[in-house]
Amino acid sequence: xxxxxxxxxxxxxxxxxxxxxxxxxxxxxxxxxxxxxxxxxxxxxxxxxxxxxxxxxxxxxxxxxxxxxxxxxxxxxxxxxxxxxxxxxxxxxxxxxxxxxxxxxxxxxxxx
Amino acid sequence: xxxxxxxxxxxxxxxxxxxxxxxxxxxxxxxxxxxxxxxxxxxxxxxxxxxxxxxxxxxxxxxxxxxxxxxxxxxxxxxxxxxxxxxxxxxxxxxxxxxxxxxxxxxxxxxxxx
Numbered sequence: 001x002x003x004x005x006x007x008x009x010x011x012x013x014x015x016x017x018x019x020x021x022x023x024x025x026x027x028x029x030x031x032x033x034x035x036x037x038x039x040x041x042x043x044x045x046x047x048x049x050x051x052x053x054x055x056x057x058x059x060x061x062x063x064x065x066x067x068x069x070x071x072x073x074x075x076x077x078x079x080x081x082x083x084x085x086x087x088x089x090x091x092x093x094x095x096x097x098x099x100x101x102x103x104x105x106x107x108x109x110x111x112x
Numbered sequence: 113x114x115x116x117x118x119x120x121x122x123x124x125x126x127x128x129x130x131x132x133x134x135x136x137x138x139x140x141x142x143x144x145x146x147x148x149x150x151x152x153x154x155x156x157x158x159x160x161x162x163x164x165x166x167x168x169x170x171x172x173x174x175x176x177x178x179x180x181x182x183x184x185x186x187x188x189x190x191x192x193x194x195x196x197x198x199x200x201x202x203x204x205x206x207x208x209x210x211x212x213x214x215x216x217x218x219x220x221x222x223x224x225x226x
Contacts (some may be wrong), residue, residue, distance in 0.1 A: 042216030
């Protein structure tokens, strides 16, 4: 089966600019997650979708981060405006109900 | 929410030796404990997982043990090889509910010297 697809792989932006990341989960996976992984740390959940509904966004900095999952398939994560501390790898993952998370390759964001 | 602590942060072993990584969790409702391996610049990949209804699980050179009373679980790698070198993450989750989010530890950098 095809894996979780993410784009772009790398992005460099200046602080206060905006950026968007895209994720296409494994076909049939109803649950989609966005994680932030800062260098030297474990992934931290930003938002979890079940189909096109938000299940958990308690750790999402809503003043600058937004995410949507239209039609319950693809998802986009946006940051506007970006800060230096947003530099991280943004990982998308998907899962079937009660099964393990399968991760995409991630987008490495550098904010300068 | 759940808090997962992982130790050690770095671990160096000689090829052929065993490696042990330990994690503790805080939420007694957690019932699913996966371990992920992440090579440099690559995605985390599931290597083994355990549910709270079993105490131990093995898969070739890898085993995981779980002590629900003490709220800790460990990863054991035997006969280590240089290709085992990577960052290993433990995680905890309450599976089977709509809030099945994973809480990750900070990771252990394992280096296996030939």
